[in-house]
Amino acid sequence: MVAELDFEKPLIELRRKIIELKEFMKTAEVDLSAEIEKLEARLAKLENDIYSNLTPWDRVQIARHPQRPTTLDYITRLFTHFLECHGDRCFGDDEAIVGGIAKYDGLPVTVIGHQRGKDTKENIRRNFGMPHPEGYRKALRLMKQAEKFQRPIICFIDTKGAYPGKAAEERGQSEAIARNLFEMSGLTVPIVCIVIGEGGSGGALALGVGNHIHMLENSTYSVISPEGAAAILWKDAALAQRAAETMKITAHDLKELGVIDEIIPEVRGGAHRDVDQQAAEIDKVLKRSLQQLLKLDGETLVQQRYEKFKQIGQFTFSHDDLRVR
Amino acid sequence: MWKDIFIKKKKYASIPSQQVRYEVPEGIMTKCPKCKKIMYTKELIKNLRVCMSCGYHHTMPSRERIDSLLDEGSFREYDADMISVNPLQFPGYMEKLEEDRRKSNLNEAVVTGEGTLNGYPLVIAVMDSAFRMGSMGSVVGEKITRAIEKARELHVPFLIFTASGGARMQEGVLSLMQMAKTSAALKLFSDEGGLIISVMTHPTTGGVSASFASLGDYNFAEPGALIGFAGRRVIEQTVREELPEDFQTAEFLLKHGQLDAVIHRHDLKETLTTVLDIHQGGGEHGWWQS
Numbered sequence: 001m002v003a004e005l006d007f008e009k010p011l012i013e014l015r016r017k018i019i020e021l022k023e024f025m026k027t028a029e030v031d032l033s034a035e036i037e038k039l040e041a042r043l044a045k046l047e048n049d050i051y052s053n054l055t056p057w058d059r060v061q062i063a064r065h066p067q068r069p070t071t072l073d074y075i076t077r078l079f080t081h082f083l084e085c086h087g088d089r090c091f092g093d094d095e096a097i098v099g100g101i102a103k104y105d106g107l108p109v110t111v112i113g114h115q116r117g118k119d120t121k122e123n124i125r126r127n128f129g130m131p132h133p134e135g136y137r138k139a140l141r142l143m144k145q146a147e148k149f150q151r152p153i154i155c156f157i158d159t160k161g162a163y164p165g166k167a168a169e170e171r172g173q174s175e176a177i178a179r180n181l182f183e184m185s186g187l188t189v190p191i192v193c194i195v196i197g198e199g200g201s202g203g204a205l206a207l208g209v210g211n212h213i214h215m216l217e218n219s220t221y222s223v224i225s226p227e228g229a230a231a232i233l234w235k236d237a238a239l240a241q242r243a244a245e246t247m248k249i250t251a252h253d254l255k256e257l258g259v260i261d262e263i264i265p266e267v268r269g270g271a272h273r274d275v276d277q278q279a280a281e282i283d284k285v286l287k288r289s290l291q292q293l294l295k296l297d298g299e300t301l302v303q304q305r306y307e308k309f310k311q312i313g314q315f316t317f318s319h320d321d322l323r324v325r
Numbered sequence: 326m327w328k329d330i331f332i333k334k335k336k337y338a339s340i341p342s343q344q345v346r347y348e349v350p351e352g353i354m355t356k357c358p359k360c361k362k363i364m365y366t367k368e369l370i371k372n373l374r375v376c377m378s379c380g381y382h383h384t385m386p387s388r389e390r391i392d393s394l395l396d397e398g399s400f401r402e403y404d405a406d407m408i409s410v411n412p413l414q415f416p417g418y419m420e421k422l423e424e425d426r427r428k429s430n431l432n433e434a435v436v437t438g439e440g441t442l443n444g445y446p447l448v449i450a451v452m453d454s455a456f457r458m459g460s461m462g463s464v465v466g467e468k469i470t471r472a473i474e475k476a477r478e479l480h481v482p483f484l485i486f487t488a489s490g491g492a493r494m495q496e497g498v499l500s501l502m503q504m505a506k507t508s509a510a511l512k513l514f515s516d517e518g519g520l521i522i523s524v525m526t527h528p529t530t531g532g533v534s535a536s537f538a539s540l541g542d543y544n545f546a547e548p549g550a551l552i553g554f555a556g557r558r559v560i561e562q563t564v565r566e567e568l569p570e571d572f573q574t575a576e577f578l579l580k581h582g583q584l585d586a587v588i589h590r591h592d593l594k595e596t597l598t599t600v601l602d603i604h605q606g607g608g609e610h611g612w613w614q615s
Contacts, residue, residue: 223500316410
């Protein structure tokens with residue numbers, strides 16, 4: 001059973017009613033099929049209304065859905081021969097990031113992603129998908145290896161952020177993230193990044209310096225969580241809903257701001273409703289991306305990546321009209 | 326010596342504009358937040374804003390920093406009139422910018438340009454916490470990126486002084502992306518042999534510490550500077566453990582292997598000169614050439 005979200009409540013009501021009527025029809029000798037048909041039509045209309053008018057806050061809820069597919073869910077569906085590689089060779093193995101080598105429809109690739117847990121036990125082991133410096137250093141080690149053997153890199157982004165803790169600071173969380181941004185921008189192999197859930201700030205970006213960046217329709221990517229923004233800006237974390245709207249964090253917003261390349265459509269109601277179908281949607285976009293990027297040589301890839309990030313941002317000059325964007 | 330050319334020539338003059346003279350209205354007296362001693366502001370400025378009694382490093386405005394390091398008249402500013410827009414239509418953002426422009430006499434949270442330090446030509450970027458807490462939005466990212474590109478073009482070292490609360494929230498994800506942009510520019514510069522020196526001053530946190538501030542070939546910091554990724558309060562709330570008193574200070578980072586050195590402001594110019602000198606190959610005469 002899929003856990004329902006707040007905004008889906010009217011649908012649950014209606015679905016329950018339909019089931020009740022069907023049950024009743026089986027036991028009692030009454031023909032309610034006309035009634036049921038009417039309700040089903042209403043359900044379809046309501047579903048359409050709700051799912052095609054999702055607010056940013058609704059999408060935040062979907063992105064955080066406990067059953068939302070994770071990196072490993074997609075790795076098992078999109079790749080074969082996945083061999084997970086552990087450890088940063090300096091300190092330890094951070095299970096909040098998984099990575100390794102695999103084949104993508106026959107093509108050798110390196111695949112890396114943030115990894116949340118599916119239940120409390122796994123979440124504790126994986127630190128709720130919030131990496132420590134050794135996680136980022138493991139990712140970088142695998143990326144450098146990919147470059148050595150000229151394999152494309154695919155990154156799945158799905159984290160609330162880099163872990164804010166004492167040990168993380170001691171071991172250089174800032175440096176680990178900065179180093180990844182620095183080194184990723186110079187890699188001579190194609191990098192495709194896909195935001196599959198929450199893209200939380202620097203902790204997400206540390207796997208995000210790609211030639212192409214795509215986002216699932218209901219994923220988010222932001223400089224700070226809506227709660228964090230509300231707490232800092234309006235001193236009230238309860239205003240997260242408003243912050244989600246103001247901060248422009250949805251896939252559509254990011255496309256408009258020129259940050260991402262493609263929005264990957266999601267299964268109606270969210271990726272968790274049909275993981276296989278969702279993987280197939282990702283497959284289409286990923287294949288197209290790689291086909292384009294594999295044509296480019298190393299130098300061009302580095303240049304393309306630099307140009308891509310260079311153009312992000314909006315400013316003007318004081319002698320110009322302020323309204324010019 | 327060839328570097329004398331740069332001292333003699335003084336081919337660049339500071340761009341005269343109303344904000345060049347730092348006439349920030351200040352009291353005649355300043356109280357040291359650490360030792361509570363009250364002193365003449367003028368004397369404090371003369372002492373590079375280092376407290377005469379306890380050595381506390383007061384915040385140093387970007388223009389004073391540049392004056393204290395670069396050879397007189399050598400500084401030429403880049404992109405002085407680049408200013409922010411409101412890409413997210415964030416309520417109240419433009420007013421806040423306007424207010425800070427007035428209060429700080431700065432157009433944005435970073436001043437960039439080129440000049441010479443004891444004769445050594447370089448490109449310099451100095452962040453200023455007086456403007457929006459030194460936070461990085463599109464303008465800060467773009468100015469720093471352009472400065473790095475300029476250093477790359479001129480084949481001179483890039484020196485950056487950081488002071489920032491992190492990414493600027495009012496520009497949302499565009500601020501976040503400036504981390505990648507500046508880091509990518511440094512990578513291209515570095516791959517061509519460019520020298521990067523980062524000096525972290527109080528405070529250097531969040532997205533700035535997690536990008537260019539940490540990417541120097543040499544990472545220095547001023548004594549007592551707060552440097553870290555996550556805020557102390559956030560960490561206390563998540564880990565629920567007692568944090569050491571010196572947590573996230575320059576000294577703490579040095580102890581944990583995150584910095585090359587902590588340098589007193591009075592020794593900074595000399596140290597930077599040494600680094601620049603060593604990277605010039607040691608001069609033109611010596612036994613190693615024969």
